[in-house]
Amino acid sequence: MDLINDFLKGLRSALSTDELKELNKACGATKEDIATLRAQYPNCPESLICLLENIDGTYWRKYGDNKIAVCILGSGVEEDTYPYYLLSTQQMLESSKEEEDISYLLEYQDDEEAVDPKINQEGLLPGKYLHFSDCMNNGGSSRLYIDFNPSDKGVSGQIIRFIHDPDEYEVVADSFDEYLQNLIDGGFIYLENEEG
Template sequence: MDLVKNFFNGLRTALTTDELVELNIAYGATKEDIAALRSKYPNCPESLICLLENIDGTYWRKYGDNEIAVCILGSGVEEDRYPYYLMSTKQILESSKEEEDISYLLEYQDDEEAVDPKINLEGLLPGKYIHFSDCMNNGGTSRLYIDFNPSNEGVCGQIIRFLHDPDEYEVIANSFDEYLQNLIDCGFIYLENEEE
């Protein structure tokens, strides 16, 4: 898939030498894991499948005797410089099992912008979302989801970013393809000066 190939070409240019060495340890998901993901999420975007077929996660992921932790994703929103990990296929399946309640934001926050109107207020329901990425702060500060149960204003497959403190859920792209293209278009800005 050209989009994923372009993503990897840009990514390899943006990563440091040490990160590239670490990333080169990674390999793709097994056919069994990909089949399990497709079975659970028939709407799973082909671009995410292709990404996982090349690298089965970078989030404290063990490959043989080596463990890697390399941020390769970002939010793709404006000048956002916060990097994210790609979760492995098994991590995705495990972390997407539970309901993600968002109603507390409407009850306890005055900010009407806390939940994007494109997001269904039922929350993120099991089988209707894919949690595919956690931020460099191990997910405590921000997570990324593919949402298959949007509100009437949203679109199936939209990308949601959760940010903590103050908590908010925002749609940042209409599809995973658009999300990846945004990362390419922003020139992988989120990987610049990651140490800082």
């Protein structure tokens, strides 16, 4: 897939020598894990599948005797320099089992919307979203999701970014392909300030 080739080529150019050395220890997901992901998420974007076939996660992911922790993603929001890890296929499946409740934000929402109107007010329901990335702060501050159950203002497959303090759920791209293209077009700015 050309998009993934472009992404990986740009990523490898943007990473430091040490980060690239660490990333080179990674390998793709097993056929069994990909089959499980496809079975549980039939609408999973092909670009994410292709990325996982190349790199099955970078979030404290063990490959043989090596454990890697390399941020390779960003939020996709222009000017945002905060890097994110890619979760492994198994981490995605495990972390997407629970409901992500947003009702506490809707109750107190005023002029500034803490929940994007493109997001279903029922929240992120099990089987209806895929948590694929955590920020470099071990996921506590920000996470990324693919949303398969949007409101009537959104589109299935849209990318949601959760940010903590103040808590906010925002749609940052209409698809995973658009999200990756935003990272490429942004010149991997989110890797510039990361300390390896």
